[in-house]
Amino acid sequence: MVVTLVCVSVSTMALSQRNINADSIRVAFAIPELSYAVVQADSIPVMHAFGYHSVMSKDTASLNDRFHIGSNTKAMTAYLIAKYVEKGNLTWQTHFFDLYPEWKLSSNPAFYNITLLDLLSHRSFVQPFQGFEDPEIPAFTGSKQLRRSLFGKFVLTLPVAKKDSLSDFVYSNAGYTLAALMLEKATGKSWEELVIRVFNDEMHLNVQFSWPDNQTKKDTWGHYFDNGQLIPVPSNTDFLIDYTEPAGDINLPFKDYVKFIQLHLQGLNGMKNYLDASTYQLLLQGISGYSLGWFNIDENGRSLVYT
Numbered sequence: 284m285v286v287t288l289v290c291v292s293v294s295t296m297a298l299s300q301r302n303i304n305a306d307s308i309r310v311a312f313a314i315p316e317l318s319y320a321v322v323q324a325d326s327i328p329v330m331h332a333f334g335y336h337s338v339m340s341k342d343t344a345s346l347n348d349r350f351h352i353g354s355n356t357k358a359m360t361a362y363l364i365a366k367y368v369e370k371g372n373l374t375w376q377t378h379f380f381d382l383y384p385e386w387k388l389s390s391n392p393a394f395y396n397i398t399l400l401d402l403l404s405h406r407s408f409v410q411p412f413q414g415f416e417d418p419e420i421p422a423f424t425g426s427k428q429l430r431r432s433l434f435g436k437f438v439l440t441l442p443v444a445k446k447d448s449l450s451d452f453v454y455s456n457a458g459y460t461l462a463a464l465m466l467e468k469a470t471g472k473s474w475e476e477l478v479i480r481v482f483n484d485e486m487h488l489n490v491q492f493s494w495p496d497n498q499t500k501k502d503t504w505g506h507y508f509d510n511g512q513l514i515p516v517p518s519n520t521d522f523l524i525d526y527t528e529p530a531g532d533i534n535l536p537f538k539d540y541v542k543f544i545q546l547h548l549q550g551l552n553g554m555k556n557y558l559d560a561s562t563y564q565l566l567l568q569g570i571s572g573y574s575l576g577w578f579n580i581d582e583n584g585r586s587l588v589y590t
Contacts, residue, residue: 369559
């Protein structure tokens with residue numbers, strides 16, 4: 284799937300750069316819709332939307348359009364869990380099997396000591412489940428929360444994922460499902476309930492699940508390539524991510540995602556807002572390479588963080 288979301292997050296931006304012609308980039312690369320922002324801790328000097336909701340539609344883009352943010356959902360799940368770590372429901376060093384001791388006997392002993400921090404930083408080495416060469420998943424039935432739980436139990440029976448020589452971690456969607464299961468056990472609430480409570484009720488964002496509704500509403504479409512052509516995908520398509528929603532199945536308006544980014548910049552500047560400043564440091568840069576929902580690298584004397 285191709286979703287056209289670009290959010291430029293920086294601490295400083297010269298005035299001469301504020302008039303960047305992003306629409307020319309959209310046209311040059313045949314992108315249906317593109318939104319971008321220049322985000323600072325204390326202001327959002329630039330935020331624009333260009334294009335149309337799909338290659339087949341002339342519905343004009345707006346900053347109220349919703350985007351499916353794919354694996355950027357991991358940063359939001361880590362953020363959500365961070366709030367409940369701050370509340371004391373669990374700690375970063377809580378072991379998975381402290382909460383699910385009844386699963387231990389059927390699980391691979393290699394996973395006995397994995398912690399919440401391991402799962403969110405992709406250091407648990409559970410299988411990736413990224414949509415290719417995945418182990419065959421049994422046909423689980425029941426409620427969404429029950430099926431997610433059965434999937435997590437299944438994941439823990441599998442062999443350890445092998446990391447390559449270039450990385451200290453194995454990027455895993457399944458790991459984020461397991462982290463969400465820890466949160467659910469610690470709070471007695473589903474991941475979905477807590478997403479709504481934290482992001483919508485407390486932070487006043489407008490988060491929804493799955494893809495933006497483009498069948499009954501005029502909103503963004505996903506696209507895929509077929510013979511070099513972009514093909515729009517209806518939002519009621521089954522995207523086959525039933526068990527890994529905490530790793531990649533949230534949508535929200537672009538301007539709300541920009542607010543989410545701005546909170547992190549404030550935290551990196553030492554400000555407490557919804558989370559403590561020290562928590563932002565851990566989320567973004569606490570572990571080299573990939574911390575909690577965020578990649579980070581040092582390049583030419585600058586620290587770059589992205590998701």
